[in-house]
Amino acid sequence: MARPRTTSDEQIFTATGEALRRHGLSGTTLAAVAREAGMSSAGLVQRFGSKRALLLAFAERAADATGACFAQARQRTDCALEALHEGLAALTEGLDSPAQLANSLGFLQLDVADEEFRRHAAANARRVESELEALLGEAVDARELDDGAEPQRLAHSVYVAYNGALVLWPLLGQAPLRDELRAAVDAVLLPHRPARPTRALPKEANA
Known part of the structure; x- marks a missing residue:
């Protein structure tokens, strides 16, 4: 046995x-x-x-791990955009210093140079964008985003901003990585957020 x-x-x-x-x-x-x-x-x-x-x-198991990150994020909040932020943050869990991030990004050498690794990396990237698109679609339905927002295109823009923040954080980051990622993604989402009604000034202020 x-x-x-x-x-x-x-x-x-x-x-x-x-x-x-x-x-x-x-x-x-x-x-x-x-x-x-x-x-x-x-x-x-x-x-x-x-x-x-x-x-x-x-x-090979990266795409499944990505799905688990977003599934757990959905369990923690009913807000689609907050789940999006939490899911992306979970992808970088354990990266507490620029040196650790640089070490992890070194895996990209294999992803770019080796076809077998590239295939798995591409599958994982597609899984991330799929998860983002689903959450952004839910955010539109829940009126967290404007009706005119296009989830598929917006998901790609969010993912590009997320990856850009990862690269720039060791060079220019002034806040913890989690906060830098949130700020980068929020900057992409801001033009698609519903406008808040402007409060009317008191009559005395208009006099």
């Missing part, structure tokens, strides 16, 4: 993300991931075979 696994694949993927944040792509060895996961390097090799195979498996 095979011995039961004491460390799940999900725990290993969590450890992989933590290793990437701490050590960057080049420093994320099987030994580093094994230490984060609390298991032996031999056990990790037996499970995945190589660093590339582990990172491919990590990349």
Whole structure:
């Protein structure tokens, strides 16, 4: 009878993300991931075979992890735009310093240079835009956004602003990453928010 696994694949993927944040792509060895996961390097090799195979498996589940982030955000609030903000913030959970963000963005080297990784990265990007589009559509229905807002186009603009804020934060950011992301996304959404009625001045003020 095979011995039961004491460390799940999900725990290993969590450890992989933590290793990437701490050590960057080049420093994320099987030994580093094994230490984060609390298991032996031999056990990790037996499970995945190589660093590339582990990172491919990590990349493959990214779209599902993205869906989970937005699903959890929806459970925390009934406001579509707040769920949008919370879902995007969850995608960067654990990135507390510019150095950690730089290490995580190093994964883009694989996404751009390797077709297998690029395919998974593209699937994840499409999943993010799909989640954003759904929430923006709900925001229009709930009158959090104007009727004229186009969820599909707006979702792409929001995602571009989000990624731009990620890149600029280590260079120009003055607030925590979560706040910088919210400000960048709000700047895109502001022209589509319903105008607030102007309060009439007291008669004495008009005299």
